[in-house]
Amino acid sequence: MHLTVAVHDFPTLARNGFLYDDSFYDFQIARHIAQGDGPTFDGTHLTNGFQPLYVALLVPFYWITGSSETLPIHFALALSALLSVGTAYLLYRLLARRVSETAAVIAAAAWAFSPIVTRQTANGLETSLAVFMLAATVGYYLERVRGEIAPPRARFLVLGVLTGGAILARADLGFLALAMCLDYLLVRRARGAGARWRGDVGLAVGTCVVMLLPWLAYGTFAVGSPLPESGRATRFLGIAYAPFFGMGSASLAEDGPDASFVLAHVLRSIETFKVIPVFHPFFRGTKKFGQHVDQSAAMEVVTDVAGALLLLALAVWWVRRRRGVGGRPGREFEFLLVFAAMMIAAYSSVIFGVFFFLRYYYPLYFVGMVFVAFAIDDLIAWLRVRSVHARRAVLVASGAYAAALLFMCYTSAFRSTPVYRFYDAARWIRTHTDASDTIGVFQSGAIGYLSGRRVINLDGKVNSDAFDALHEGKLKDYVAAAGIDVVMDSANVLNLFLGPWSDAERERLEIGRVFTGGEYGVPGWIGYRVSPPRVLNAESVLPGSPRVQPDRAP
Numbered sequence: 001m002h003l004t005v006a007v008h009d010f011p012t013l014a015r016n017g018f019l020y021d022d023s024f025y026d027f028q029i030a031r032h033i034a035q036g037d038g039p040t041f042d043g044t045h046l047t048n049g050f051q052p053l054y055v056a057l058l059v060p061f062y063w064i065t066g067s068s069e070t071l072p073i074h075f076a077l078a079l080s081a082l083l084s085v086g087t088a089y090l091l092y093r094l095l096a097r098r099v100s101e102t103a104a105v106i107a108a109a110a111w112a113f114s115p116i117v118t119r120q121t122a123n124g125l126e127t128s129l130a131v132f133m134l135a136a137t138v139g140y141y142l143e144r145v146r147g148e149i150a151p152p153r154a155r156f157l158v159l160g161v162l163t164g165g166a167i168l169a170r171a172d173l174g175f176l177a178l179a180m181c182l183d184y185l186l187v188r189r190a191r192g193a194g195a196r197w198r199g200d201v202g203l204a205v206g207t208c209v210v211m212l213l214p215w216l217a218y219g220t221f222a223v224g225s226p227l228p229e230s231g232r233a234t235r236f237l238g239i240a241y242a243p244f245f246g247m248g249s250a251s252l253a254e255d256g257p258d259a260s261f262v263l264a265h266v267l268r269s270i271e272t273f274k275v276i277p278v279f280h281p282f283f284r285g286t287k288k289f290g291q292h293v294d295q296s297a298a299m300e301v302v303t304d305v306a307g308a309l310l311l312l313a314l315a316v317w318w319v320r321r322r323r324g325v326g327g328r329p330g331r332e333f334e335f336l337l338v339f340a341a342m343m344i345a346a347y348s349s350v351i352f353g354v355f356f357f358l359r360y361y362y363p364l365y366f367v368g369m370v371f372v373a374f375a376i377d378d379l380i381a382w383l384r385v386r387s388v389h390a391r392r393a394v395l396v397a398s399g400a401y402a403a404a405l406l407f408m409c410y411t412s413a414f415r416s417t418p419v420y421r422f423y424d425a426a427r428w429i430r431t432h433t434d435a436s437d438t439i440g441v442f443q444s445g446a447i448g449y450l451s452g453r454r455v456i457n458l459d460g461k462v463n464s465d466a467f468d469a470l471h472e473g474k475l476k477d478y479v480a481a482a483g484i485d486v487v488m489d490s491a492n493v494l495n496l497f498l499g500p501w502s503d504a505e506r507e508r509l510e511i512g513r514v515f516t517g518g519e520y521g522v523p524g525w526i527g528y529r530v531s532p533p534r535v536l537n538a539e540s541v542l543p544g545s546p547r548v549q550p551d552r553a554p
Helices: 002-006 010-015 021-034 052-065 071-096 101-112 115-121 127-146 153-169 171-190 196-223 229-240 259-275 280-292 296-323 325-331 335-349 354-360 362-384 388-413 422-432 445-450 464-472 475-481 491-498 503-511
Strands: 438-441 454-457 486-490 513-516 525-529
Touching: 002 071, 002 115, 002 388, 010 071, 010 422, 021 052, 021 071, 021 445, 052 071, 052 127, 052 153, 071 101, 071 115, 071 127, 071 362, 101 362, 115 127, 115 280, 115 354, 115 362, 115 388, 127 153, 127 171, 127 362, 153 171, 153 196, 171 196, 171 335, 171 362, 229 354, 229 464, 259 280, 259 296, 259 335, 259 354, 259 362, 280 296, 280 388, 296 325, 296 362, 335 354, 335 362, 354 362, 362 388, 422 445, 422 486, 422 513, 438 445, 445 454, 464 475, 475 491, 486 491, 486 513, 491 525, 503 513
Parallel strands: 438 454, 438 486
Antiparallel strands: 486 525, 513 525
């Protein structure tokens, strides 16, 4: 199923909600690296606003395929598909020695055929790689380190390599490293181990740090920060976009996040766990039913209440389980709950970016499946002593649930409705602007990759100069200084960051309007020429295309 998505035609992948706009930042940076330009999105500004291990894996695809824009992306999606299958296998291995074979198979199958896994596998980002590295690291830690009384030193070296690779796959897996380290210190203390543990932990931590040092040094000296610049941009944008997502007022941009803003993020974080594979059919089905009967708001309340009760029930079940004789086999996974708490705290109170929560919390869906497997195992044990009629009823319900999960997986893999319009905006730029034009865009990933023009990122995810100007309220000056000819994006975003405009400025902009998105299948977008008009280069546009300066629908 996942490989089937990887071979969809490219316009379908780009428009129908598979590839995210941020995916194209990685593709463009990998293409520039393959061409010898270094880690840059626009060919000028070096950036560390990406996850390095994933981009490193993309670079060979561009070497192999030459000038092709699309083949490397198909290869990337095929790689992600294989990683998702590998993650399902690692989940099975992780559980097989701790729960029944049936429970382990159900958990692995639910992961492999989950609609959220299908969707995130095809997003073109590091998501699948990060969870694969998490699964590999956790599995090695539990099987080869934590479970041994005195593990050989070489195993800590391997653990350090895996942990470093996980962090290079996605920076927030540093929280996994912290949770794992804390867990091991507590384990060694409980066992009354001698001083040798310090050297063991030091070797793992040292190896991890050595792996990270080149990346951290590059960020510090080339970009100005060891932390990804996309992280600070996400925080800034998460606060600035608060009114767009019903998370607060526009004053947050000046006053900073308040308690209600943080609380809203905590609640949205918890709400995101509705897509954990075994729960997803119920919550998604209930929501769809509410839309069908025109009771969306009521069904939203029902799912929220059901979700809260489910979390409470799971918490009570786990506490009772761990106190019993059979609870010990699952207690070694509790450091993953610490990891989950760290992730929720970071994204709810520091990083924000609610519009990315679905993929930010993807590693926690894996964590959720680990604990759900124990619940399934307990349910199976409970059913063994129940009547035949009860077992048949549960079997029928399980079959219906599995069918719903597979149907959702299928519909996620074969979408036919356009969701993202960046592809269409890029096509317009390619056919309606001059080859020498520089385009300034906030949501610039796909446009920068597909338009054939020099595109400057304006929201700061891969451009520290733009972020500084944005943060200081000097973006208009930056647009002029950077030699940008056309600015375009959602009208709301342009108004937020480049406005307010005086009447005279507004009049000049309207005269220079070159793009009205609604006429080209990109509703809500608008584009203005901010440099003097020029005669178009006849070699710069596609044959037969309308070479115009003002906005004209083809």
